[in-house]
Amino acid sequence: MARAFGVGSGLDRISSLALDRFRVQWLALASARNPGSSIAHAGAIASRDGIVRERDAAPSLAALGWSDFFAAQCEPHEAGLIPARVATVHRARMSAISPTGPIRLVLPVHAKTGDYTVGDWVLVEPCTDLLLRRLERKTVLARRVEGSKTPQLAGANIDTLFIVTSCNGDFNAARLERYLALVNESGAEPVILLTKADLVDGAQGFLDEAAALQRGLPVAIVNPLSGDAAAALAPWCGPGRTVALVGSSGVGKSSLVNALTGAGADAQETGDIRESDDKGRHTTTSRSLHAIAGGGWVIDTPGMRTLHVSDAASGLETLFAEITELSPNCRFRDCTHEHEPGCAVQAAVASGAVDPERLARWRKLDAENRARTPAAGAPRGRRR
Ligand SMILES: Nc1nc2c(ncn2[C@@H]2O[C@H](COP(=O)(O)OP(=O)(O)O)[C@@H](O)[C@H]2O)c(=O)[nH]1
Ligand SMILES: [Mg+2]
Ligand SMILES: [Zn+2]
Numbered sequence: 001m002a003r004a005f006g007v008g009s010g011l012d013r014i015s016s017l018a019l020d021r022f023r024v025q026w027l028a029l030a031s032a033r034n035p036g037s038s039i040a041h042a043g044a045i046a047s048r049d050g051i052v053r054e055r056d057a058a059p060s061l062a063a064l065g066w067s068d069f070f071a072a073q074c075e076p077h078e079a080g081l082i083p084a085r086v087a088t089v090h091r092a093r094m095s096a097i098s099p100t101g102p103i104r105l106v107l108p109v110h111a112k113t114g115d116y117t118v119g120d121w122v123l124v125e126p127c128t129d130l131l132l133r134r135l136e137r138k139t140v141l142a143r144r145v146e147g148s149k150t151p152q153l154a155g156a157n158i159d160t161l162f163i164v165t166s167c168n169g170d171f172n173a174a175r176l177e178r179y180l181a182l183v184n185e186s187g188a189e190p191v192i193l194l195t196k197a198d199l200v201d202g203a204q205g206f207l208d209e210a211a212a213l214q215r216g217l218p219v220a221i222v223n224p225l226s227g228d229a230a231a232a233l234a235p236w237c238g239p240g241r242t243v244a245l246v247g248s249s250g251v252g253k254s255s256l257v258n259a260l261t262g263a264g265a266d267a268q269e270t271g272d273i274r275e276s277d278d279k280g281r282h283t284t285t286s287r288s289l290h291a292i293a294g295g296g297w298v299i300d301t302p303g304m305r306t307l308h309v310s311d312a313a314s315g316l317e318t319l320f321a322e323i324t325e326l327s328p329n330c331r332f333r334d335c336t337h338e339h340e341p342g343c344a345v346q347a348a349v350a351s352g353a354v355d356p357e358r359l360a361r362w363r364k365l366d367a368e369n370r371a372r373t374p375a376a377g378a379p380r381g382r383r384r
Contacts, residue, residue: 061099063239065157065297070121073135078123081132085297086120086156087289089113094131096122097289106130117153118287118299119242139187141244141301144310144372151311155244155287155299160236161188164247164256166196167206167221173213174361177319178307179246180214181365185315188244191236192219195252215321224255230294233260239295246301257300260292309365310372320362322354338363 084098121135142151183190197203331342348354
């Protein structure tokens with residue numbers, strides 16, 4: 001049976017369910033993006049052959065971030081299934097967004113929601129909303145948690161990860177490098193955002209120091225409280241693109257999410273609808289996929305309390321490229337770049353080409369990564 005959302009079916013379906021915060025936000029956005037359209041117009045028809053025909057403001061597969069990478073994973077016998085993007089993951093339930101609208105996923109028996117993360121693409125059975133399988137991820141932000149066998153997932157299929165820090169005591173090169181290692185390893189593009197530049201005399205020093213942390217690293221100053229925050233982030237956002245924010249508590253991540261999701265003329269309408277659904281149920285601790293007003297999606301990640309580096313050998317290699325690129329020139333293949341004769345890295349430090357503090361920080365992170373990455377059968381560790 002093909003599923004269609006007409007005026008009646010869409011509204012019936014919506015009113016028959018207790019609206020969760022996600023659903024309300026999604027509908028608010030669908031109508032905000034297309035002023036004058038009703039909720040019913042934010043629908044699409046998925047035919048039996050799986051071809052999804054877009055109608056008006058409903059996110060098309062492409063707008064949701066679908067690409068050849070995911071399409072190529074679908075088997076011919078799966079043509080009748082609906083691809084959907086996971087929007088929220090709770091202990092016992094998950095929701096998704098598809099071109100037919102928001103879906104409360106029905107989980108297969110024995111499914112563990114911990115195996116999924118916000119941003120995942122899943123294939124859904126159209127009539128039952130049963131989650132059949134997850135597609136391979138393009139990128140995934142993961143970290144090993146002490147005492148747990150499976151890594152903790154903070155989001156998947158993220159294109160750009162904003163590492164947020166502020167122009168004050170929070171700014172710390174060593175901590176930013178930890179974030180960079182994890183983000184590099186995730187496969188997403190890192191961008192450093194500097195907030196609170198309005199509270200210091202000169203932000204140029206912070207900008208320069210951040211830019212020096214990794215070759216080609218984009219760094220931007222952004223004030224989440226100003227009206228132009230969304231415009232400042234626009235180069236990394238847009239239809240089909242997914243971004244996420246990481247950084248310490250208090251640096252402005254939530255303010256930035258608000259700036260992205262409720263920007264401009266739509267802010268009032270979105271705010272009203274959010275308020276009516278609030279009931280004090282703020283979900284700041286769980287991750288969710290939020291639509292960006294100008295197109296694209298932002299994943300809200302809760303703060304990472306500890307920031308240990310593991311399973312990040314290639315992430316470190318990218319981060320410390322000026323050091324790791326020199327290693328092949330060292331006399332000994334297993335050179336630690338500390339005391340060995342004929343060390344190309346030490347020679348570069350002596351000539352001023354490599355910052356000795358960077359070398360010290362690389363050594364510390366590299367050792368930590370080796371100590372924390374299981375040697376055999378590590379799915380993401382790079383063999384040396
Ligand atoms: N003056 C100023 N305040 C900021 C800036 N960015 C964030 N803030 C404030 O910093 C506080 C913490 O922001 P919040 O978004 O909650 O940070 P989060 O913990 O990272 O989510 C809030 O009071 C913000 O208004 C900025 O660029 N300038
Ligand atoms: Mg916050
Ligand atoms: Zn060396």
